[in-house]
Amino acid sequence: MRRISSLTRVAVGVASLALAATACGSTSSDAGNGDGDDKNLGLAIAYDIGGKGDQSFNDAAFAGLQKAKDEFGYETADIEPTEGETDADKEQRLASLAKQGYNPVIGVGFAYGPAMEAVAKDYPDTTFGIVDSVVEGDNVASLVFAEEQASYLAGVAAAKATKTNTVGFVGGVDIPLIHKFEAGYKQGVEDTSGGKVKVLSQYLTQTAEEGGFSSPDKGKAAAEGQIEKKADVVYQAAGLSGQGVIEAAAKAKVFAIGVDSDQYKQEALAAYKEYILTSALKDVGGAVYALAKSVEDGKPLAGTQTFDLKVNGVGLSESNPQYAKIAGLKDAVEKAKEGITGGRIKVRTE
Template structure:
């Protein structure tokens, strides 16, 4: 399977989509006609992961990519919310419905869409499908949009090790799955390589996504409070919507949080906590979504594994917080680590 690297830039337009449609979950869309599998005459459609739009993280980043594509290509788009307790069959129905309506590409946001994307892509071979955070869906009309999250997490670990005053930091994963293990592994390695004596407290909120690990700020808050009681003064969360609770707890307890996926220092919903958000380990889901849409628009659809990493600039650390940006010790350490990862001198673990 061929491998490609994305090079287009993602944007941050601020338009909103209007009309509501019921299609196995709430959606915003600008049209609702149907068509056979002719490769689609409409534009990009997103099916959101657990937590949905408004998570200030993963799903919202995907939506930014949709907005850029809609603004640039002036076509119809759709984005659909998940439903509680949904099955793989429900997800497949959602994707099939979008493909029938003529949307192209159709993207499942999150590894939970793996089986659904595989099934829908087989039924609509002329439609391009994408899946974010899953590299296992092998089909000619599917792009597996994946990231080297462990690399950004390593840098987060470097920053945490430099920032801690108690020599104890924390990691909170939303769900105990291989994807989140990558975040944990990179973070712990970055901490230990930078300051071996620092203790890393690590835990997962749930065993499955259905239990709310990615969608429960209350669970995130409780977990963070527990780690802070054990002297953690920097807490990194890779937990989707649940991460908002981690950030709230950090702010309340006057310690530092490290956000994930999006630059959470800039998120309006988290503005009252932003002084506690040291940085965020970002991955440019917006860029991945937009670039897949552009490839379809250009008549050269991406397919196979499409990976973003530090070298391509699609994962990294945000520097919006002046306390992070102006800290010379942290900046020098992060820069040195980044150069070594890109050169191959540092091999970051994924588990």
């Protein structure tokens, strides 16, 4: 199988992919026939836990789908998850999309791994993509990110912004993927503060089925607990649950750091935007678009596609005017970027 170590710059960079992803709703599709003929209906995505409207991970994927639809003028589909669904349910969803003629078909989230491994080999003429996991297959593109690098930058920002020398991290589910966010963040805080700033960490649940990525109330309670312990900057990597973290921070008039999308710009979070200092960006939309473009160009990507700081696959937002007003913050982040891309700074993943 052809392996590709890093994505070519066909992907739209984080800074340039300024796509609004605020649409909410249930399952949607522009396909009118679904008759399984040879017509390529275009891109289809199957959402992760939390679905469209999370103002974060899934909405970033939807932004990529919308860009592909607008540019290529074809039909698309985006499918919501169901509560308590099994791998068999995911298999059926992916197979149905491929059978109808969508290409590529993308599973948004590592939870689609087993289902994609089972389905992709049955539809060799369809390109499949999976976000945040690696699945072997000649017709599968694994879209993975250097989350730890963006999180390191978030840690630099937190260390510069804190006045109490205590900051927080709230992870949605206690899994290796989210450990990458925590590890990078802690390292960024430590390197910037010389160990003077304390990081409080909490995971909401042990499994996704318990609602770690889909329970704003859990996120709010966790953030409130950290704020009571003097955390005045709280970074969340918790999907839909992160909205609760942001709400708690805003009500306490301390800073939150968003994740995946530029959450300062999200309409649903507008009431709290003053307190969203920055967001650790993950260009899921760019990855989705890049795979769709490769199929449209007749040269479908396959193998592991890595989005890191060098290709603008991850980054840190600067939308909040307060970002530029905090002494030394912007310069420290730029220096950290140079250190990471130049190889001087090796960011931990665990």
